[in-house]
Amino acid sequence: MAKHEKISEAVVRRLPIYLRYLSYLQQVNVTTVSSQQMGMNLDVNPAQIRKDLAAFGDFGKKGIGYDVNYLVENIRQILKLTEEVRVVLVGAGHLGHAISNYNAYMKDNMRIAAIFDSDPQKWGKEVAGLQIQPMEEMAETIQAKNIKLAIMTIPATAAQTVCDQLIQAGIKGILNFAPTTIRVPKDVRVHYADVTSNLQSLAYYLT
Amino acid sequence: MAKHEKISEAVVRRLPIYLRYLSYLQQVNVTTVSSQQMGMNLDVNPAQIRKDLAAFGDFGKKGIGYDVNYLVENIRQILKLTEEVRVVLVGAGHLGHAISNYNAYMKDNMRIAAIFDSDPQKWGKEVAGLQIQPMEEMAETIQAKNIKLAIMTIPATAAQTVCDQLIQAGIKGILNFAPTTIRVPKDVRVHYADVTSNLQSLAYYLT
Numbered sequence: 001m002a003k004h005e006k007i008s009e010a011v012v013r014r015l016p017i018y019l020r021y022l023s024y025l026q027q028v029n030v031t032t033v034s035s036q037q038m039g040m041n042l043d044v045n046p047a048q049i050r051k052d053l054a055a056f057g058d059f060g061k062k063g064i065g066y067d068v069n070y071l072v073e074n075i076r077q078i079l080k081l082t083e084e085v086r087v088v089l090v091g092a093g094h095l096g097h098a099i100s101n102y103n104a105y106m107k108d109n110m111r112i113a114a115i116f117d118s119d120p121q122k123w124g125k126e127v128a129g130l131q132i133q134p135m136e137e138m139a140e141t142i143q144a145k146n147i148k149l150a151i152m153t154i155p156a157t158a159a160q161t162v163c164d165q166l167i168q169a170g171i172k173g174i175l176n177f178a179p180t181t182i183r184v185p186k187d188v189r190v191h192y193a194d195v196t197s198n199l200q201s202l203a204y205y206l207t
Numbered sequence: 208m209a210k211h212e213k214i215s216e217a218v219v220r221r222l223p224i225y226l227r228y229l230s231y232l233q234q235v236n237v238t239t240v241s242s243q244q245m246g247m248n249l250d251v252n253p254a255q256i257r258k259d260l261a262a263f264g265d266f267g268k269k270g271i272g273y274d275v276n277y278l279v280e281n282i283r284q285i286l287k288l289t290e291e292v293r294v295v296l297v298g299a300g301h302l303g304h305a306i307s308n309y310n311a312y313m314k315d316n317m318r319i320a321a322i323f324d325s326d327p328q329k330w331g332k333e334v335a336g337l338q339i340q341p342m343e344e345m346a347e348t349i350q351a352k353n354i355k356l357a358i359m360t361i362p363a364t365a366a367q368t369v370c371d372q373l374i375q376a377g378i379k380g381i382l383n384f385a386p387t388t389i390r391v392p393k394d395v396r397v398h399y400a401d402v403t404s405n406l407q408s409l410a411y412y413l414t
């Protein structure tokens with residue numbers, strides 16, 4: 001826990017970006033990469049990359065760079081992707097469907113393991129190999145499948161109620177696409193993924 | 208520009224979250240809010256909120272808190288939301304459709320003003336009040352409508368090419384849902400919004 005408090009969220013948000021780029025390098029058989037190369041390709045200051053990675057260990061060799069395979073392995077460990085991470089999706093509307101279908105492309109042991117919706121018309125219908133289940137089965141399924149992360153693609157009005165139910169069932173991290181803030185206890189993490197917030201922070205950089 | 212370099216991206220990402228909560232307070236006719244209240248509702252340390260806001264000006268009154276209307280107005284100015292911000296969406300697949308339909312709910316002068324797809328079958332079809340246009344019309348439309356932000360909901364393989372075209376046409380900020388890194392010049396900003404990266408950074412916090 002002490003480690004978590006020292007590492008800023010900004011760093012944790014950059015690690016998946018590094019991982020994706022490094023995985024790409026693996027695919028094209030590049031074995032070594034410098035922070036300069038990474039920085040140029042990822043639009044991140046090379047000094048920032050070195051600092052971010054140094055917070056977790058001594059991965060680079062001065063004048064040579066990073067061993068790609070070694071760094072991939074370590075970032076996957078830092079992000080706890082060495083075991084399968086199961087995710088529940090709540091809300092099988094347009095956005096929920098789009099994200100579920102994207103399930104097949106998820107990498108690094110990340111997998112949507114159950115989908116829920118409050119609409120009885122949707123129950124039993126198949127999305128990306130999973131049957132949409134009623135909300136009443138949510139708590140039991142989350143516990144049975146040992147799911148720790150949730151994606152909420154539901155209307156803002158339902159967000160807090162569903163969020164409370166998810167946390168009660170044992171969810172520790174929520175990716176919230178609902179355009180509303182939700183209250184969670186200290187040991188639960190929320191990332192806001194709604195499009196408006198994302199665009200608003202981009203607008204800041206417009207001159 | 209000097210201002211931009213001093214303010215960290217983490218702060219800029221929190222401002223829309225503050226704005227959304229403050230707008231909610233306006234709706235329910237709350238006129239004053241303390242950093243404690245904000246912190247409790249947004250799961251952000253109150254000291255962090257005070258620090259974030261103090262970077263832009265002297266908004267709070269000790270022992271009283273923030274004037275909600277005044278703070279909303281100022282955050283909207285900081286985020287450059289006082290004029291309409293037009294957004295182009297590229298890729299009218301499942302995710303693109305879901306986001307376009309969400310257009311109606313966008314607030315604070317943020318609006319999708321054009322939608323493009325490479326599939327001729329989709330051209331002319333209406334999504335959220337806009338006709339899907341061919342990629343060939345993209346540059347001209349972006350310039351004619353003075354669009355500065357883009358949402359990319361396209362496959363990873365097409366991301367760099369489309370990104371280059373967008374930048375050539377004058378786009379300065381890209382919300383990238385494609386699960387791949389893209390290279391952009393220094394004066395263009397990219398936010399990565401793909402679900403896998405978001406979930407991976409959440410996984411970090413699992414104990």
